[in-house]
Amino acid sequence: MTPLMDSDRSAVEQVVCGVIGEILPGLAPATIPAGKHLKELGADSVDRVEIVLTIMDRLGLDLPMSDFSTIPSVGDLIDFLCEAAKT
Amino acid sequence: MTRFGIEALNVYCGLTYIPVEVLFEGRGLDMSRMANLMMDRRSIGLPFEDPVTNAVNAAWPIVDKLSDAERSRIDLVVTSTESGVDYSKSVASYVHEQLGLSRHCRVVEVKQACYAATAAIQLALGYLASGLGARGKALVIATDVAMVDARAEYAEPATGHGAAAILLSDEPRVMQIDLGASGIYSYEIMDTARPMPGFDIADVDRSLFAYLDCLSNCFTEYASRVDAADFQRTFDYLAFHTPFAGLVKAAHRKMMREFAAAQGPDAIEEDFTRRAGPSLVYPRIVGNLCSGSVYLALCSVIDTASYAGGARVGLYVYGSGCSAEFFSGLIGPQSRAVLAGMRIGERLAGRCELTFDEYNQIVKENQRILVPEERWDTDIATYREFADRVPGRPQLLAWRGQRNFHREYGWI
Numbered sequence: 001m002t003p004l005m006d007s008d009r010s011a012v013e014q015v016v017c018g019v020i021g022e023i024l025p026g027l028a029p030a031t032i033p034a035g036k037h038l039k040e041l042g043a044d045s046v047d048r049v050e051i052v053l054t055i056m057d058r059l060g061l062d063l064p065m066s067d068f069s070t071i072p073s074v075g076d077l078i079d080f081l082c083e084a085a086k087t
Numbered sequence: 088m089t090r091f092g093i094e095a096l097n098v099y100c101g102l103t104y105i106p107v108e109v110l111f112e113g114r115g116l117d118m119s120r121m122a123n124l125m126m127d128r129r130s131i132g133l134p135f136e137d138p139v140t141n142a143v144n145a146a147w148p149i150v151d152k153l154s155d156a157e158r159s160r161i162d163l164v165v166t167s168t169e170s171g172v173d174y175s176k177s178v179a180s181y182v183h184e185q186l187g188l189s190r191h192c193r194v195v196e197v198k199q200a201c202y203a204a205t206a207a208i209q210l211a212l213g214y215l216a217s218g219l220g221a222r223g224k225a226l227v228i229a230t231d232v233a234m235v236d237a238r239a240e241y242a243e244p245a246t247g248h249g250a251a252a253i254l255l256s257d258e259p260r261v262m263q264i265d266l267g268a269s270g271i272y273s274y275e276i277m278d279t280a281r282p283m284p285g286f287d288i289a290d291v292d293r294s295l296f297a298y299l300d301c302l303s304n305c306f307t308e309y310a311s312r313v314d315a316a317d318f319q320r321t322f323d324y325l326a327f328h329t330p331f332a333g334l335v336k337a338a339h340r341k342m343m344r345e346f347a348a349a350q351g352p353d354a355i356e357e358d359f360t361r362r363a364g365p366s367l368v369y370p371r372i373v374g375n376l377c378s379g380s381v382y383l384a385l386c387s388v389i390d391t392a393s394y395a396g397g398a399r400v401g402l403y404v405y406g407s408g409c410s411a412e413f414f415s416g417l418i419g420p421q422s423r424a425v426l427a428g429m430r431i432g433e434r435l436a437g438r439c440e441l442t443f444d445e446y447n448q449i450v451k452e453n454q455r456i457l458v459p460e461e462r463w464d465t466d467i468a469t470y471r472e473f474a475d476r477v478p479g480r481p482q483l484l485a486w487r488g489q490r491n492f493h494r495e496y497g498w499i
Contacts (some may be wrong), residue, residue, distance in 0.1 A: 044120045044123050044124075044241070045123075045241075045291050045292065045295050045333075045334075046123035046124075046333045046334065046336075046337050047123065048292060048295075049295060049296070049299065049334075049337045049341070050337065050340075052296075053340075053341055053344065057344065064296075064300045065295075065296035065297075065299045065300045066276075066293070066296050066297055066300050068292070068296060069290070069292040069293040069296045069297075070292075070293070
């Protein structure tokens, strides 16, 4: 896979926030705070599973779920996905 | 080839329960989270019920139906538990005595969180199939007590109470296990643990995500060992370890995305309802039975599904720590007839409903069950009234207390 450009990061961010907004309908994607954990946004454990799986589907990634278990915030999730997409 | 598998199966899930909705209200939990939890009732143990009494109360209806000659053929008793009562002496030693089994019998306890009973079953089946089992029956009992309280937050309403007893032999009237058809996946992880009696720790995401990773890896290995194995077509029914029913739904959805041809949400939902739904009827009204959980799910399939021509069941077990396995077996009309003798649905329906105040009192008292005491007298009299509210309840073994650390039991 080719290295990510800034515009690619923005695409990952769009997917992440879009999926979170779909699973947690009360949240508008544009207003999702990067510093919050999914739990703080109101996602229960099943929601978190669904968010991670759907994001991977959309980005065409196949990573172990365990890689996501200690990611502290939405912003860190986006960073992690960008890194994963590069390799 | 000789067939091996489950000759008899029973679960004991306590005498009392609290509706999950009442527990949510009482604890002030967010009611909107009930939908994904998919749990309806939680079984609660009484303070005179411990891992030994649960095991005996699950196994006795099986042993009681055996003739003396058949009973003497049990030459291996394994208890699996994460609720040990002693660092050295096994739960199995008490259980073997209370069941009155032959002294020419191996007795041992195993531990690997919610996977341990399945590990014991697979090892016992290998032992039986080898022909080295002189008398040819093995009894594996998964037994635990729940220590959770308000500190467990959303895990509390999903935690059950009880035991599952599984008699294995070359007369697999309940389920013929597909010998050698299995996929295993294990590695070290600190997701849940019980570092002290009365105190559980859990890292929810770490544990759930490991459950899901292991399921994919176990099934991949299963498929590599079993010709033409297909997640969607090979198994008429699915019975998974059920920490809460919502996780099984999420796991099914993940598997369909990975191992079934591309399908929309409606098709996945239909497949879940048809193949996994029957396994959740009992777990939803009991809670997580630890290593007995998948066998409660199997009872649920056998008692509630349609399979006049027989059916293959895919089973998945995950034990924190972690070790996991996907395996399979065959059930048929005889399975339902044999299990019906245990009256599981009727006994679950007959449990006594607790108020939130009664529940709180019992949960507090239950914290003592695994705490080592040189001398202890269990307050049977106070709590027996809950047991006596259950219509037509059979005689049950009760934990009377301890003398010189020796646990003492009696039938009530």
